[in-house]
Amino acid sequence: MSQSIIFRTMTDADIPRGLELCRIARWNQLARDWKLFLELSPQGCRVAMLENQIVGTVTTVRYENRFAWIGMVLVDPIVRGQGIGMQLLQQALVLLSDMPSIRLDATPAGHPLxxxxxxxxxxxxxxxxxxxxxxxxxxxxxxARPMQSKDLPAVAAMDREVFGADRRLTLEWMLAGAPEYAWLITRQNEILGYSFGRHGYNFEHLGPIVARDQPSAQQLVTACLQQPSNRPFVIDASHRTLEWIDWLESIGFRGQRPLLRMFYRGIPFPGQPQNQFGILGPEFG
Structure with missing residues (x-):
């Protein structure tokens, strides 16, 4: 490598290049997603520079002081194989050195790293x-009924227990961006389940899908899919039960790729994974 890599904090001005890397990798994120990363973590997103060009990215999001999430590890194909991905991850780990736990969702390609x-x-x-x-x-x-803004405090309280940390700002962002995928199931003032979703470049992304039981999760997905759309959908589904995956396949879903949730330093706040039928996304947790 003729030039050394320079790492710096990502800014709003870098979003167009971040989107270019997403398109090269065939990832789903829009400018709105990048803006949220920078709002949630203004000093926690990094870019790798080579000859004044961004060739890599990584994002970090802190969820309270409980755990942090690493995402958006993107490297331009023209410079892959030179250790830039590893260096970006090391940059993220330094930024998060004070956190008791760090988590991420790995693709098969990234798992060895x-x-x-x-x-x-x-x-x-x-x-x-x-x-x-x-x-x-x-x-x-x-x-299921459409979620309203007034429902968010109760939904966020349940979500904190299930996810393991507070992410109300992100849930508000999702409700504002795609209200047609925000659904709620209640019984006698108790929340049995809720769903959110977001628009993407390649497909509509449903999740998180949280429910006390599988029938409620099925009702939430059904409500989302009944909304008018001519676009494909994805769900990052948990392997809670084989019946859940079987049901998704029965309505037309097919496995695109496996993912593996991973942790660093322990999991002091694991949440309730048995109630997470679909996660928000690998970049957010």
Missing amino acids: YCRLGFQDEYKLSRMELAVPASITSPTSSV
Whole structure:
């Protein structure tokens, strides 16, 4: 490598290049996603520079003082194989050196790299894609209702228990950006489940999908898919039960790629993974 790599904090001015790297990698993020990373973590996102050109990115998000998330590890293909991805991850670990736990969702390609840095496996996920949305009908009318802003305090309180930390700002961002995928199921003032979603470059991304039981999760997905759309959908689904994956496949979803949730330094706040039927996304947790 003729020039040394320079690392610096990412800014709003770097978003167009971040989007270019997303398109090269065929990732789904929009400018709105990058802006949220920078709002949540103004000093926690880094870029790698080579000859005044951004050739790599990494994002970090702190969830309270409980754990942090690493995401958006992107490296331009023209400079891959030169250790830039490893250096970006090391930059992220330095930024998060005061956090008791660091987590991420690894692709098969990234898994060996994370293992070398000391990350350990937590549990499996699968990205499931519905390439051609069909009309999904429930045996009975859906019990889910559209979520409203006034529901967010109670939803965020439950989400903190299930996810393991507070992320109300992100949930507000999701409700504002794609209200058609924000659904809620309640019974006698108790929340049985909720869903969110967001728009993307390649597909509509459903998640988080949180529920006390699988029938409620199915109702939430059904409500989302009944919204008018001619775009494909994805869900990053947990392997909570084989029945859950089987049900997604029965309505047309197919496995796109496996993911593996990993942790560094321990998991003092694991949340309730048994109630997470679909995560928000690998870049957010």
